[in-house]
Amino acid sequence: MAYLVNGELVSDELLFGEFHHLGGSSIDPSQPGAEHEARVLRQMAEQRILSAVLLRQLAVGAGITASDEEVDTRRRAQWGTSSASVCGPGVYLAIRDNLLIEKYSQWLTRHEMRPSREEVERYYEQHRVEFHQPERIEVAHIICNIDRPEDRAVAQSKMQQAEMELNTGKPFQKVAEKYSDCGGKVPLGWITRGVMVEEFDEVVFTLKRNERSEIFSSRFGLHIATVLNIKPAGYEPLQEVKLSIAKRMLEERRQKTVRLAVDEATRRAVIEVVA
Incomplete structure (x- = not known):
């Protein structure tokens, strides 16, 4: 038509x-x-x-x-x-x-007209649910992928070598670049539960800030992870979101x-x- x-x-x-x-x-x-x-x-x-x-x-x-x-x-x-x-x-x-x-x-x-400060504050109070964030952690990790059962022994050996170097005080980034299968992409950034596989979440969300895990397994292979920072669940402060609210x-x-x-x-x- x-x-x-x-x-x-x-x-x-x-x-x-x-x-x-x-x-x-x-x-x-x-x-x-x-x-x-x-x-x-x-x-x-x-x-x-x-x-x-x-x-x-x-x-x-x-x-x-x-x-x-x-x-x-x-x-x-x-x-x-x-x-x-x-x-x-x-x-x-x-x-x-x-x-x-x-x-x-x-x-x-x-x-x-651009919204006034009072209008932005009122919007924030009336739409607080929009600004609630779940717990988030900033993570870096080392991974050795296991595609076949026969790969496990080699992966285990590599991860043990990586763990030994970490225990001597070598920087996590340097060790990860040497041993990880991530091609140097060590930091995973900020994640929430459910972004990664369940086996990964079960370990990293129990770690404290700057704490490192032991070697652990997921469906993808073997990992060593460290938590760089933690943001607990809660509401984003008005100061951090007021500009985005005003633009919206x-x-x-x-x-x-x-x-x-x-x-x-x-x-x-x-x-x-x-x-």
Whole structure:
């Protein structure tokens, strides 16, 4: 089904492309509820495409433009190549349209007020559950992979050598780079329970800060782990999240302003179904 939006043709090919992008092509028609799911996605696709068309029309009406240089710069950034041969006219047109919509949205929301400190604090108090973090530990480890049963003896010998060097006071990083199968990627960073396999969690979450484990096994092989730091479960302090809250609130305000503009443009638009 195609549309005319203020006299501009919006093809059914464009609408189907958005439906496909939203996952419509993966719907199994034999499954219960497939028809309803497809109908919802078609409506969502139509709404997104028509909104984009209206925003682009508003941008053009406001005198906003996107130069060939800007389009080509965006194309290279998106496609990772300086060759224009990988992009047809349709790609250039889509990039230009997106740039126009971005520029118009920025212009439309240029005077949007940033949230005050009181508003940020109120948001934090009203949405504290969003800022709860489970216990986290920062871990480094040495691993010798065991892919076959006959590999265990060699892995055990390597890990015992690594443990002996650690016991003499050699830095964990240096020993790990020498013996680990991780290719030098020793730190695992901050993890929570469930990120690693259960056998790993059972050991490392019992360690204290700067404590090192003995040699232990998981389904992947043999490990020696050390805990570099611990953050207990609790709420992230307001001081650490206030900037992200302010950015989120400002972005929500901008999106609301753009949605209102689309709603108003939709009310005024002449939208006709083309059979």
